[in-house]
Amino acid sequence: xxxxxxxxxxxxxLFILPFVLTLLIFWLVPVGxxxxxxxxxVLYGQATFIGTRNYERLWRDQVxxxxxxxxxxxxxxTLIVLVPIPMILAAIINSKLGSVRMKNFFKSSLFVPALxxxxxxxxxxxxxFSETDSGLMNQVVSFLGFGPVRWLREDLTGLFALLLLxxxxxxxVNTMYFLAGMQAIPSEYYEAASIDGAGKIQQFFNVTLxxxxxxxxxxxxxxxxxxxxxxxxxxxxYAGNNSPNNQGLTIVGYLYRKGIQENDLGFASAVGVVLxxxxxxxxxxxxxxxxxxxKESAR
Amino acid sequence: xxxxxxxSSETDRTIVVERPRISRRTAVLIxxxxxxxxxxxxxxxxxxxxxxxxQDGNExxxxxxxxxxxxxxxxxxxxxxxxxxxxxxxxxxxxxxxxTVIQVVGTLLISSFVAYGFAMYEFRGKSLGxxxxxxxxxxxxxxxxxxxxxxxxxxxxxxxxxxxxxxFLAQAVTIFFFRQYFLGVPREILEAGRVDGVSEFGIFFxxxxxxxxxxxxxxxxxxxxxxxxTFLWPLLVLRSPxxxxxxxxxxxxxxxxxxxxxxxxxxxxxxxxxILILFLAxxxxxxxxxxxxxVKG
Numbered sequence: 001x002x003x004x005x006x007x008x009x010x011x012x013x014l015f016i017l018p019f020v021l022t023l024l025i026f027w028l029v030p031v032g033x034x035x036x037x038x039x040x041x042v043l044y045g046q047a048t049f050i051g052t053r054n055y056e057r058l059w060r061d062q063v064x065x066x067x068x069x070x071x072x073x074x075x076x077x078t079l080i081v082l083v084p085i086p087m088i089l090a091a092i093i094n095s096k097l098g099s100v101r102m103k104n105f106f107k108s109s110l111f112v113p114a115l116x117x118x119x120x121x122x123x124x125x126x127x128x129f130s131e132t133d134s135g136l137m138n139q140v141v142s143f144l145g146f147g148p149v150r151w152l153r154e155d156l157t158g159l160f161a162l163l164l165l166x167x168x169x170x171x172x173v174n175t176m177y178f179l180a181g182m183q184a185i186p187s188e189y190y191e192a193a194s195i196d197g198a199g200k201i202q203q204f205f206n207v208t209l210x211x212x213x214x215x216x217x218x219x220x221x222x223x224x225x226x227x228x229x230x231x232x233x234x235x236x237x238y239a240g241n242n243s244p245n246n247q248g249l250t251i252v253g254y255l256y257r258k259g260i261q262e263n264d265l266g267f268a269s270a271v272g273v274v275l276x277x278x279x280x281x282x283x284x285x286x287x288x289x290x291x292x293x294x295k296e297s298a299r
Numbered sequence: 300x301x302x303x304x305x306x307s308s309e310t311d312r313t314i315v316v317e318r319p320r321i322s323r324r325t326a327v328l329i330x331x332x333x334x335x336x337x338x339x340x341x342x343x344x345x346x347x348x349x350x351x352x353x354q355d356g357n358e359x360x361x362x363x364x365x366x367x368x369x370x371x372x373x374x375x376x377x378x379x380x381x382x383x384x385x386x387x388x389x390x391x392x393x394x395x396x397x398x399t400v401i402q403v404v405g406t407l408l409i410s411s412f413v414a415y416g417f418a419m420y421e422f423r424g425k426s427l428g429x430x431x432x433x434x435x436x437x438x439x440x441x442x443x444x445x446x447x448x449x450x451x452x453x454x455x456x457x458x459x460x461x462x463x464x465x466x467f468l469a470q471a472v473t474i475f476f477f478r479q480y481f482l483g484v485p486r487e488i489l490e491a492g493r494v495d496g497v498s499e500f501g502i503f504f505x506x507x508x509x510x511x512x513x514x515x516x517x518x519x520x521x522x523x524x525x526x527x528x529t530f531l532w533p534l535l536v537l538r539s540p541x542x543x544x545x546x547x548x549x550x551x552x553x554x555x556x557x558x559x560x561x562x563x564x565x566x567x568x569x570x571x572x573x574i575l576i577l578f579l580a581x582x583x584x585x586x587x588x589x590x591x592x593x594v595k596g
Contacts (some may be wrong), residue, residue, distance in 0.1 A: 005498035008420075015416025015503075016428060018409045022469035027435060030446035037446065092334065097327050102334060108582065109338035112345060115574045117528035119546040120567040123553070124344045127351075130363025136347065139365055168341060180589035221437055222472070229439030232530055239553065252441040259445045260535065272442045283437035293430060 031276070037269035047266075054270035064271065066246050067254040074159070074250065075227025078166050082223050083216065086171050090178035091204060107179075110172035121169055122236020126152070129161045129237075137161075152238060155247040162248065165233055170226070174219050181215030182208060217290045221283055228279055231256060251275050348568045352377050356560030377565040388566055390541055391548035396573065398544060399526045402464045406522050407515055409468040414477030415503055419489060429478075436471035441531065448535050458538040466532070473518050480514040480588075481507065516581045517588030527574045545570050 004010065038054055040047040058064050089110070093103050113121070128136040129151035138148040151157045189207045198206060231252035235241055238248045241257050249257075251271065259268030287293055347364045353373040381388065417429050447466065456462040484507055492502040508515070530546045537543055543551070549566050552559035578585075 005500055008493075008499060009422070011499035012416045012420035012422040012425075014499075015412050015420070019413040019416075019428075019432070019469045019474065022466070023431065023435065026447065026466040027438070027443065030443045030450065033446040033450070034443070037449075089337070092330060095330070097323075098330050098334070102331055106334040106338045108579075109342050111578065112575070113341055115524050115528075115578055116345075116571060117546040117549075118530055119528075119549050120348070120570060121344070123549075123563065123567060124348055124364060127359060127364035128344065128347060132361070132363045134365050134367060135363030136343075136365040138363070139367065168344065172341070176585070176589055225437055225439055229441045231441060236550075252439070255441065255445065260448070265445065265449065268445055272445055276438065276442045279437060279439060279442070280434070284434070287433065287437075292433065 034269045034272050034276075037266055038273045040266045040269075042265035050266070054267045057267060058270050058274065063246060063249070064254060067249045067251050070246075070248070071228050071230065071250040071252075074162065074166075074230055075224060077159075077163055078227045079220065079223050081163060081167050082170055082174055083219060085167070086174035086219075087178050087212070087216075089171070089175045090182055091208065093175070093179055094182045095200075107172075107176070110175055112172070113169045114173045116169070118232040118236055121165060122233060125161060125165050125168075126237055126239065153244055155245070158237075158243070158247055161237060162230075162233055165237065166230075170223075174223075177215055177219055178212065181212045185211035213290070217287070217292060221286065224282055224286070225279065228275065228282075251278075345571070348564060348571075351564040352568050354564075356562075356564070359560055359564065377561045380561060381565050381569070385562055385566070387540060387543070387548060388562065391543050391545045392569070394542060395527060395545040395570075398460060398463060399523060399573075401460075402467065402526045403519055403522045405464065405468045406470050406473060406526075407518055410470050410473035410518075411477045411508070411511070411515070412503070413469055414474045415481055415507065417474070418478045418481035418484075419486065419507075432471050432474055436475060440466075444532065444535060451536055457536055458542060459536075460542070462536055463529075463533050463544075467526075470522070473522060476518060477511070477514055480511055484510055513584045513588035515588075516584030520578055520581050520585055523577050524574055 004014075037047070039049055039051060041050045041053075093107065116124075130136075130138070131148070131150045131153070132138065133142070133148045135148075135151075137151060141147075141149055149157055151161055185208065189211070190203055193203045193207050229252055231250050234243065234248035234250060234253060235256075238244075241249070241253050241261065243249060252275070255268050255271045255275065258264045258271060347366070350366065350368065351359055351364060353375070354368060355372065355374075355376075358368075358372070413432075417425065417432070451457055451462055488506050488510075489502055492506050497505060528546055529544065530550070533544050534547050534550075537547065540548075540551070545566075549563060549570065552563045552566070
């Protein structure tokens with residue numbers, strides 16, 4: 001035992017053992033099982049192989065494509081909102097202007113939404129986006145001179161509610177990531193740029209942005225993940241997995257509907273496999289293009 | 300916008316004395332106003348819940364949530380109900396508290412272990428292993444939930460807390476963060492420890508972990524809020540109502556038949572309190588921890 005604790009060659013394997021076990025038990029086995037199940041018809045624990053029939057069904061399934069479209073649209077839009085806005089907020093906090101106390105208040109209040117559960121956030125947003133004239137969002141739009149909107153009944157206004165919910169909950173977290181990334185950029189770079197006559201805006205584009213590249217890669221990666229895996233937000237906002245005309249249905253929502261609610265496990269597994277492939281392709285492309293893998297293997 | 304670089308304001312001073320000072324002050328004012336505005340907007344939903352805790356549930360359903368309400372109709376009835384007749388609410392609260400503590404401690408320990416192994420040692424399969432961590436990080440758990448759920452039913456692990464916790468102890472995101480942090484710790488510390496006859500695990504616990512305290516604080520907050528709010532997996536796995544975690548319990552109050560909005564709103568508001576305390580307590584370390592472990596290239 002004592003020898004074991006002092007063994008330098010064995011130590012790393014002991015340290016990473018929990019990861020290897022998790023990987024095997026909770027990742028590789030389920031993925032394998034999912035792939036197998038996607039070629040089966042699973043009924044009351046009885047599984048029969050049916051070849052690629054689940055995938056053929058998927059291919060012709062309008063609702064699946066709708067869910068796919070919804071998820072991808074949501075993912076792209078959250079990326080557009082949740083990368084630049086937090087970056088700008090972080091840049092403002094990181095500037096030398098203004099009092100520290102006010103910035104701390106700002107940071108805390110921006111972060112508080114992330115502490116709410118999706119259940120709580122979903123309920124509040126559903127009530128704020130209520131159809132009645134007196135709902136908060138309808139008061140806002142009537143203040144701006146529009147009539148009351150039936151927010152969650154229409155596709156685009158529902159999408160707006162979902163995006164606002166995402167922005168509200170995650171802007172603070174992403175701002176923290178960017179702030180941390182900015183504070184890791186050596187201040188000498190800024191001094192050098194300012195001596196060369198670069199203004200604040202130029203400094204942002206020539207010093208801050210390149211320095212933030214790893215953070216941007218990281219935030220983009222987790223946002224792609226979060227966007228494609230979104231389900232609970234729409235589940236709470238629409239009070240269940242059934243939104244009008246499936247406008248809030250996502251891939252995971254469809255997987256949940258087929259697998260858990262309708263117990264069609266084989267078909268749901270096929271949905272899961274497609275989702276897995278989609279996420280892997282997007283992220284591996286992104287990580288390879290940004291050179292993340294090269295750097296990791298060089299270490 | 301209105302800021303002048305210090306360099307130019309120095310050289311301009313002889314010509315225009317006042318201008319740079321005023322523009323700087325204006326800039327601070329604009330910036331402050333902007334930040335306060337955004338901060339208030341982001342607090343609006345929280346304030347709306349708070350107002351809701353004093354309102355009648357039927358009223359909220361009928362009129363939606365807003366700040367136009369009748370002061371004379373606000374009451375403390377909901378608070379009285381929460382503490383006298385809230386069913387399993389405090390049981391769920393307690394369950395969530397315990398699970399959060401166990402899982403955060405477990406995740407911090409296990410994930411920092413793994414990260415340490417990757418950061419500090421050279422071994423066969425290291426880069427492949429770490430690339431697997433990154434890939435794992437990009438796989439939505441939702442994709443695995445179905446086969447895992449089937450597996451849980453097969454081995455009869457449903458309705459037990461350990462299956463709620465176990466899959467998330469070696470967390471890819473947390474491992475990634477800790478590794479970044481440990482890469483910044485000088486390796487000489489390891490050598491010094493070995494010379495002094497400390498075991499490999501002793502080096503981790505007695506020399507490296509104390510240095511990494513800000514990283515542990517940052518990860519305690521991030522994991523704490525994830526676990527306190529975790530919903531989907533426990534929803535699938537837990538069956539008995541007295542074992543529910545708080546978000547699941549709250550969700551069960553949302554039935555198409557019954558009307559539990561009073562309890563739902565006030566329960567939601569109270570569910571924020573522990574996590575808010577955790578955040579405010581560790582906040583000081585938070586940015587430090589995030590900065591030191593900042594995603595470096």
